[in-house]
Amino acid sequence: LQTQLLIAQKEKVGIQLQAEEYDLMAAAADLDEIEEVNANCILMANLQQASSLEQGGETVEQHLANFEETRALYDSLYQNLEVEVEKVNSV
Numbered sequence: 001l002q003t004q005l006l007i008a009q010k011e012k013v014g015i016q017l018q019a020e021e022y023d024l025m026a027a028a029a030d031l032d033e034i035e036e037v038n039a040n041c042i043l044m045a046n047l048q049q050a051s052s053l054e055q056g057g058e059t060v061e062q063h064l065a066n067f068e069e070t071r072a073l074y075d076s077l078y079q080n081l082e083v084e085v086e087k088v089n090s091v
Contacts, residue, residue: 038074
C-alpha cells in the first residue's frame with residue numbers, strides 16, 4: 001500500500017517513472033502483500049492450534065503440522081520474490 005501511494009504521488013507531481021523503477025516498486029508492493037498474507041496465515045494457524053488444544057493431542061499435532069507446512073510455503077514464496085526483486089535491481 002505504501003508503495004502504491006508513492007507511485008501515485010510521483011505521478012501526481014509529474015515525475016515519469018522509469019519502467020525498471022515501476023517494476024521494482026510493483027514487486028515491493030507484492031512483497032508487502034505476501035508479508036501481510038503470511039502474517040494472517042500464521043495468525044489463523046495459531047488460532048486453530050489454540051482452539052484445538054482443548055480437543056486433544058492428535059488434533060494439536062495435525063494443526064501444528066499444517067501450520068509448519070503453511071509457514072514453509074510462505075517463506076519460500078517470500079524468498080522467491082526477494083530473488084526477483086534483486087534481479088530487477090541489478091538491471
